[in-house]
Amino acid sequence: MKVSMRSRVGWNVIRDGLTLPERARLYRATPGCFTADVTRAERILAHWGDLMGRDLETGVDDRLEDLNLQAVDLPKIVGDIDPSAASYLPDAIWMEVCGEVLSWEGPNDEHGIPTATFLSGAGEAKIPFEHALVAWVEVATERLRIRRPEIDDELPVEVLRSEQRGLMEGLAIFARDSNVDDFSRARVGAYDGNDFAMGMLMAEPPCDVYRRVIRGMTGSAMADWMGRYPALARLLAMRVESWARAMGELLARVDMDRDLIARVFNQGDDPGMLTEARLGRGDSHNGGRSVAMLRFADGLRLVYKPRSLSIDQSSRSLFAVMNDGLDPSFRIELPNCVDRGRYGWSEFIEPGPCADQREVETFHRRMGVLLGMVHLLQGNDFHLENVIAHGDMPVPIDLETISVPSAIIRTESDDFEDPAAEVIASSVLGTLLLPAAMSIGNQRDLRQFGALRVEMPGALQIRKIQKLIQVNTDFQRWVKVPDDTRTRPNSEPWIDGEDLIDAAEYQDETIEGYRHFHEASRNRKPAILEALAVLEDAWVRILNRATNVYFRLLLESCDSSLMRSGIDRWIHLQRLFLSISPSETEESARSLSSVANAEVDALFDGDIAYFTTRGGGKKYFTIESVSGDQIELPGSLLGKSARDCVIDQIDRMTPEDMELQISLQGDAYRSTFISLSSLMHGVADGTAPGEDDPDTEIDASEAELRRLLTSSLGSLADSRLMSGDLASWIGLDMDSVREVVTPTALSCDLYSGRGGLAVLFEKAYRVLGDHRWLELARSALEIELAGYRRHGDDSPLLQCPPDGVGVRAGAIAGLWTIGRHEGMGDCRDLARRLATKISERVVRRDETYDLISGSSGMILLLLGLDEEETIPGVLEVVGRLADHLVAHQVDDSGPSWNAFKGERSVCGIGHGRSGSGLALLAAGAKLDRVDLRRLGLAVLHGEHSLRCDSPEDAWPDFRGVRRGSTETPPSGSTAWCNGTEGIALARAAALRIVDDPILRDDLEFALVGANQMPTTKRFHLCCGRAGRVETLGSLKRLLPEIDLIDPVLAARAMVRAIDDPGSNFGLHGPGLFQGRAGAIWAGLSLLDSEDSDLLLLRV
Incomplete structure (x- = not known):
């Protein structure tokens, strides 16, 4: 190093630019140069613990041990360093x-x-x-x-x-x-x-x-x-x-x-000088290396890739074998390329239009074939930037992930794997070729990223x-x-002068291509298996996380508050270690820790982490930043090689598997359409029943209702996937905050997952009396029970943040209701554990605060359970959750919370003021805390001040309205989650706690809109007709004196949707709040008028 250059840099810059491991190494070399700073060490430990999301003993201490550090040394390591230590610091x-x-x-x-x-x-x-x-x-x-x-x-x-x-x-x-x-x-x-x-x-x-x-x-x-x-x-x-x-x-x-x-690329002619390079416009890896799009003086265009292109050349061989079994019109072409070891050159593919409609159809058939090929090879990351529409040919241009290994390390004791998750992990959805929507950051800014749009x-x-x-x-x-x-995007075909092409209109052609490839490949398995030999030594990429996950964390680490200290920035990147569960095996934890350390090092230097391995290998390699050589990552291990993953997929290829994959393709189109068109709160299907359909012709008798409920419950049961006693479902997972819908294996959440299904089946057992529904309820949460039996308090479930209808709430609610019955005591025991083991650190992970996704919902759920049966320690948790709400209130036309970062505080019970105000009132009453009752009432009064002049306009909808914006928000919602139904319900429940004239006035105002037959075509529980049925039932139980519409009319409105196998009634997937389970729940409620108040989170 040039000492003169280093000497120009102030010691404060060098000292404060060091990471924690660098400081630790310097401390070991010259401990006398360090001065302890206890306050800073305590602050760092607290922040680090919050980021890890686990108890200190199982989070930060694990990392300190990995770094060979003792907590007692931390005050000195993070304290001041005398400039004399500089001589011990490497260049x-x-x-x-x-x-x-x-x-x-x-x-x-x-x-x-x-x-x-x-x-x-x-x-x-x-x-x-x-x-x-x-x-x-x-x-x-x-x-x-x-x-x-x-x-x-x-x-x-x-x-x-x-x-x-x-x-x-x-x-x-x-x-x-x-x-x-x-x-x-x-x-x-x-x-x-x-x-x-x-x-x-x-x-x-x-x-x-x-x-x-x-x-x-x-x-x-x-x-x-x-x-x-x-x-x-x-x-x-x-x-x-x-x-x-x-x-x-x-x-x-x-x-x-x-x-x-x-x-190779220019018919022997020298292409002349470079006239364009465009280096670094894409993702940066391995010391700043990135793809470059080159142009030469004679017009030649070429793609420079700073990695081995051995997998690209192997892919050309594999595609040739797979193409041999296809009709010529279905075959796929790949770019020409040259592998030069550490780098390579690839043919530039220019996007080009289709000549006519026939070529557009051919393109989509070939896209179906490409989907089949990538799926067979277990590839991923073929999103809209990695496929080029070249006339009627979809050309994949980045083949480093055409065949990827599995990072999951299995053990013989892995006997409770989610069967639905196993299917999804190896499905066509992982290719990213299919339509998909993604939420950007913490907001509801949705983008499409699938190659098909x-x-x-x-x-x-x-x-x-x-x-x-x-x-x-x-x-x-x-x-x-x-x-x-x-x-x-370049992946989308087009015809010059015509409108953008909707891939959904060519779904049949895509399926035709996929089916053609699948059937042809099943008949040629031996030839394809033999051809896999070319994968053995090819360098393939390992994708541990999506690139956008890395990039988002990299940008987060560039926050100005973190740029003042290398330690603080390095600590923030430790969030990558959240993927290491306490329940991991020692071998798996050691491997994941080695990988996460490499990820942190890459991001700290501004690169997107990059790992590679041989197609037949199971070791991680990184790329050395200076030489570009592949370097084995010590301590790392993959679960299965890329070649073995392909062999497993070929074994799975049966006619039944083909139909399942085609069904999942349909789910991809449907979920993307729902997300982008906000159909979580609506239905655009023209076949949905209209309001002029005569309800009087519907048989709403109890006998018919029981028949429909039994039939629909049976359909839900038949759609499950089983592994021993474990039941799971593939469905449309609903992110209730970002409003993104994704086809996936259902989690145990209450909103759209197995927790909600467990609650439903338990209710079906109580109402209909068939014991099979109780058995099915238990099997829906057997994954969580088995996980807790093995890992105890190290189970990841206990680290989930508090919420009202999320994963933790779903597990608590489902296990609690099952535990009501004889022989199910272990369910009630785990429900109690989940309800009471909510540490301060876990509470702080709640950043939405509301009824649906935050502490407000958990407060109401826990108070309801404690009312049914006293739970020792639960009121302490309720107080902790309430204090969390108090500490994070903001002033936005009264006390409220920012459930959506950067946006106005919203009205309503789901994400808004009604839910949080009610939770604080209820907590204040139960804990006898005047401060909580006063704040809860102030929240509801603040919401009252925002009320519009007429019941038709109701309350403003601030979702999507930025803080400080002068735009006029829409109004008039009647839905449970954000409109008058939920506000009426919250006011009725609040009036049971405190008699307040403003709340009573709000209730009367809200009932004008809520106490009428719904006209919406939405039939789900969240904000459709099922939700109206539940709201009316709860209002009648809370305030028997109020005059409500005839429940028979509500029954007639619901009957048509209870046994609908499709999506004609706006029911998306099997889940409780947006899917078929919600319609069934409402039907069961009509048979049991004294049942629970689910929309108030009383199960």
Whole structure:
């Protein structure tokens, strides 16, 4: 290392940029240089424990042991370090780069702001705070020139400038939060609201504050800036070195392979100079390496991949064998490629249109074949960016995940695996070729990521996106604007001049292609098995987690509060260790820990973690950042090789398996459509019964109701998958917060999972008297019972956060109801354990607070159980949950909670004020705490203040409305979850606790909308007709004196939906709140008017 460069970096930057393991190594070398900081150590331990989500003894202590650290040494390790320790500190490239940046002396403009040719010019999109990054990009360029002195002869000026801007864009993303924080503080008091309003109209807003902030980040102020953000300085330095190395490596390889490129890809002609590179625009791995899209002077386009292309070449061999059994019109083509060991070159596939409708149909048949091929090879990650629509041919362009190993390490004692999860794990859904919706961040911003896409009606497609406007001026700010652009991804076929193509309209063609491949391959199993030999030595990628999971955590670690300390940023990345359950075997835990450490190291340096292995191997390898060599990861082990996974899949290929996979394909289309069109709260099926259907013609007699209920319960039972005594279902899992629907193995949650089904079957036993329903209820939760029998309090179930209809609530409610009956005492015992073992750390994991997903729901559930049978210790938990609500209240037209981050606090019982206010009132009454009763009443009064003028408008719906927004929210919802039904129910329950005139006025107001026949075509429990039946029944039990509509009318409205096997009534999947189970529940309630109040979480 150049000592002079390192010496320019302040000791405070070096000291505070170190990670915890680096400090620990330095402490072992020179302990006398460390001064203990007990307060900081306690803060770090508490925060670390919260991130781990487990009790301290089984969370942080495990990690300290892995790091060979003692908790008693932690105060010194995290404390101050005397500068004399520097001589014991190994050289590090990031320190050298920081020194070079501090030494850079470049030109400034008349305002003292750095200038450079790669800064944004006229017509170019400005990069936020780009002037602050000039020195970093200049140092990176100088480092590249040292590696490639001939760069000016290799790259035209405009190509180098484009790559410099690409680097600057990446650096800007990492520095964004810290820069925005500095800018926001500097802008305080400089302008008022009128100034900002006027600024919207200015062609050239002022830049005085922006320039002052830039001057505070550059030049002579750079050292102080690094002192404030040492972890950010380190990250930027690592990205600078990574870019220079990766760019130099690419240019050297182009130069070395020029003849090969000409021969294989350009008919022997030299392609000339590079005129485009676009390095680093995709995911960065292994020391900044990424795919580059190259263009040469003669027009040749080529894809550079900084990894072994052995799997790409093996895939060409395998696809040739699989194609041999297909009709020529169904065969799939792959790009030509050359493997060069550590890297390779691949043919560039240009997206191209279909000529006509016939070619569109051919495309989808071939997409079905591609789905079959990827599924047979147990590949994944073939999302919309990894398939190109090239006329009537879907071409997969990234084959590193065409065949992947399994990371799950099985043991002989694994006797309670979820049978539905086993099916899903190896199903077509894992390919990512099928339609799928994904929630971005913590909000309900949904995107499609499957290679096949459904196109929604125009009005439903419009979403809002965050956009930075008036960039690099004093008035720059984020605004939310409609995104009505309907960009066609490269995986979607098209016909020039015609509308976007909806893959759902060609589902039959896709299934035809899949069926053709499946049947042909079943007849050629020996040939395919023999061809698998090419997988043995090919390098395949291991995908432990989705790339978006890594990227989201990487961005989280760039929060300005974490950029002030390498320890804090490193601790935040320890969230990756959450995947290591206390119930793991020693061998599995050791392997997962080794992998997680490698993931943390990659993300800390700004890379997406990358692992690889041989197709026939079971060892993890990483790629060494400097050499690019594959290095075995010590202590790591895979459960099954990629080749063995393929063999298992070939064994599974039967006619029955084919029909199951085709059914799951339908689920993928249906769930994506439901998610994107908000059909969790509606139904768009034109075949749904209309309101002019004569209810009087429906047989709603008790005998007919019992017949329909028995038949529908039997259908639910028949759809289960069994493994011994364990029952499980494949269904549509509903994320009730993000409103995303996914076909998957059902969890034990109450909303759409097995917990809800267990509660339903137990109720069926009580109402209908058939013991098989009780047996089925128990089998629905036998997975959880078996897990607890084996792992005790280390069971992951006990680490689930508190909620009202989620996993913990589903397990508690289901086990409690089953435990009412003779011979089921173990169920009641585990329910009590789950209800009382909710530590403060587990409570803090609740960040939604509401009835559906948070502490409010758990309070009501636990109080209901305790009312039925006293549970020692449960009231202490209720108090802890209530205090959590008190501590996290916000003021938004009265006390409330932000269930959706960044949005207004909502009204209603499900996610809003009614549910939390009622929970606090109930907790205050039971615990005799005046503070809780007062707060609960204040919450409900605040909701009252938001009430609209007429019962038809009811209360405003603030879902999706950002804090500080001036937009007028919609109103008039009558649903249980967010409208007048739920508010009426909450007021009726609250009036049983406290007689308050405002609550009574709200009840009378809400009953105008709730006490009438529903007109919706939705029949589910959450906010459809089943929910109305339940609401009316609960209201009648709570307030017998109120005048309600005839329950017979409600019965007639429900009968049609009880035994519907399809989705004609807006019932999605088997679950309780959105699926068929909810309609059955409402039907059972009609036979037992004194039954539980489920919508108040009383089971």
